[in-house]
Amino acid sequence: MSQPRPKFEPQIVVDASESQWLPLIRCPANFPAEIFEVAILQLVHHPEYNSTLILRSEVLEEHTSDFPSLIPALEDAIPVKCIHRNLLPRRPGRDAALEQYCTFYSTKGSTIVDNLVLTPIPDANGALPYYHPSVHHIRFRYLPGEVDVLQIEVDRLPGTPTDPNSRLYRTSLALLDTVHRYGWGALGNYKKRVHHDCIITREAYQDLYLLMRDRHKHLVETWQEVTDPYKHVFEDIGIATFLMLLWKDSYPASQETIDETAPWKSWGRPPGGFIDFGCGNGLLTHILVQEGYTGVGIDVRARTSWSHYAAPTPSSLRVHAFDPLSLPSDDALFPAGAFIIGNHADELTPWVPVVATLTSASGYISIPCCAWSFDAKFERSSTKGYPYGEGFVESLSLGGDGSNASSYSMYRIWLASLSVHCGWKVESETLRIPSTRNWAIVGRKREGDAQEARANAQEIVDDVRNRGVFKSRKPEGKAGEH
Numbered sequence: 001m002s003q004p005r006p007k008f009e010p011q012i013v014v015d016a017s018e019s020q021w022l023p024l025i026r027c028p029a030n031f032p033a034e035i036f037e038v039a040i041l042q043l044v045h046h047p048e049y050n051s052t053l054i055l056r057s058e059v060l061e062e063h064t065s066d067f068p069s070l071i072p073a074l075e076d077a078i079p080v081k082c083i084h085r086n087l088l089p090r091r092p093g094r095d096a097a098l099e100q101y102c103t104f105y106s107t108k109g110s111t112i113v114d115n116l117v118l119t120p121i122p123d124a125n126g127a128l129p130y131y132h133p134s135v136h137h138i139r140f141r142y143l144p145g146e147v148d149v150l151q152i153e154v155d156r157l158p159g160t161p162t163d164p165n166s167r168l169y170r171t172s173l174a175l176l177d178t179v180h181r182y183g184w185g186a187l188g189n190y191k192k193r194v195h196h197d198c199i200i201t202r203e204a205y206q207d208l209y210l211l212m213r214d215r216h217k218h219l220v221e222t223w224q225e226v227t228d229p230y231k232h233v234f235e236d237i238g239i240a241t242f243l244m245l246l247w248k249d250s251y252p253a254s255q256e257t258i259d260e261t262a263p264w265k266s267w268g269r270p271p272g273g274f275i276d277f278g279c280g281n282g283l284l285t286h287i288l289v290q291e292g293y294t295g296v297g298i299d300v301r302a303r304t305s306w307s308h309y310a311a312p313t314p315s316s317l318r319v320h321a322f323d324p325l326s327l328p329s330d331d332a333l334f335p336a337g338a339f340i341i342g343n344h345a346d347e348l349t350p351w352v353p354v355v356a357t358l359t360s361a362s363g364y365i366s367i368p369c370c371a372w373s374f375d376a377k378f379e380r381s382s383t384k385g386y387p388y389g390e391g392f393v394e395s396l397s398l399g400g401d402g403s404n405a406s407s408y409s410m411y412r413i414w415l416a417s418l419s420v421h422c423g424w425k426v427e428s429e430t431l432r433i434p435s436t437r438n439w440a441i442v443g444r445k446r447e448g449d450a451q452e453a454r455a456n457a458q459e460i461v462d463d464v465r466n467r468g469v470f471k472s473r474k475p476e477g478k479a480g481e482h
Helices: 033-045 167-187 202-220 229-250 283-290 304-308 351-358 407-421 450-467
Strands: 022-028 054-063 077-089 098-107 113-121 135-143 149-156 274-277 295-299 317-319 339-343 363-367 424-430 439-446
Touching: 022 167, 033 054, 033 098, 033 113, 033 135, 033 167, 054 202, 077 113, 135 167, 149 167, 202 229, 202 283, 229 283, 229 339, 229 363, 229 439, 274 283, 283 295, 339 351, 351 363, 351 407, 351 424, 351 450, 407 424, 407 439
Parallel strands: 274 295, 274 339, 295 317, 339 363
Antiparallel strands: 022 149, 054 077, 077 098, 098 113, 113 135, 135 149, 363 439, 424 439
16 A cells, blocks of 8 residues: 655745745655656646646747746756746636746756746736736755755745735645645656546647637526536536537548638537437537537426527427337437437436447447446346456546445446447546546447347347336326427
8 A cells, every 4th residue: 555645844934035036935855856857747737736727738849958048047057958838727718828938957967857947928018817926937946955855936026925825925835735746646656546538638628618618608697497507507518528529539520611610510420410318407418409419318308498498409309218128119219320428317327338239329428427227226246247358447547546346436347348248449538527427438439249249239128128127217298299
């Protein structure tokens, strides 16, 4: 078992000198100098971990010589690398982007990086965005000694307060804590518990999400349900964003002229449209339909929201109690090449890959929540399992402590092995949505013998029918009018 991280023990540095660099705060390093570069690289590449106002950084260029004139000369160290990055704000309508030099230094006579200096490049008016400290430079140092120390020093702008209640001090405290944590993690060969962006790149997702958020955030103000609008609206905007990019990568683009204001209108999409199983309030279907995608959302009862959505969404929402045992007589619901969406679909969740195989779907996504097998609650001790190979579980990025001993982890392993049993190549993703149930399994490529996979799926349907336990839910309300 790995050792716990040593306690973070920051100390205010009292320095009455009037030098360029004002020491603010320090702490014991608890890791060797060789690890320092690993820790600060993480800090440079992921500034969003320290500020909710920053979306991400983009590297513009990297120097190992001919360094920019703006970087400071340090009397005891020489620059060895400079990363020119662009900080992108989470809310570009409120905050401006900022370019910055991140310069790595080594003490003269050493090959170990022990200094990092961040240098903002102000706009033409010399202004810095709110999320950046009011400094010319901020410096991170690894100081060896009887007790090795991490220290932050600043070359501040005139009049910038540095007392413990100041924003500059609080920001420096958070940054020091982050470097200390990264260094200890690197020392213990830390492995991330959750892996995002395995299928769609972070940059592509975030850029499109910002556009989708601006286009659909008004739905918070017109929310018709009693549930939390912020959670549902921004969660489904995130899922729609992921699906649009997934489909772009999975299907050929159309030959239509590209609309610069909405380039996704010519992106690839499922040839049979999409089917949103158990669509609930219909919001995900609404967002996709409004962005030009063809598809339907089905549920056993209509929701208040359905009739309030703008056209053509209401005609794409249908009351329907899908009965998997009715296949193939229910085939009319599934055009060839449809993409099936199971977003917290509860009892329908395990049926998603089975139905996708039997209806010749072009793919599916399942975001599981409550653990159901085909006709009962999932029980890891009694629910029939499916074989999988060595390394399969590790490939699923289930998160947690790696033991995969929880019921939810076991359920996700079961769903993934079921997908393989039905002939799908399994991909998984931890979605960037405001939900604790944000793990998704994606099937978009076939694997193995197609006839065998279809026979496996049909056998599941036959077994459930023979047990006689499964009962399809009945439509509620005026089912035939939707």
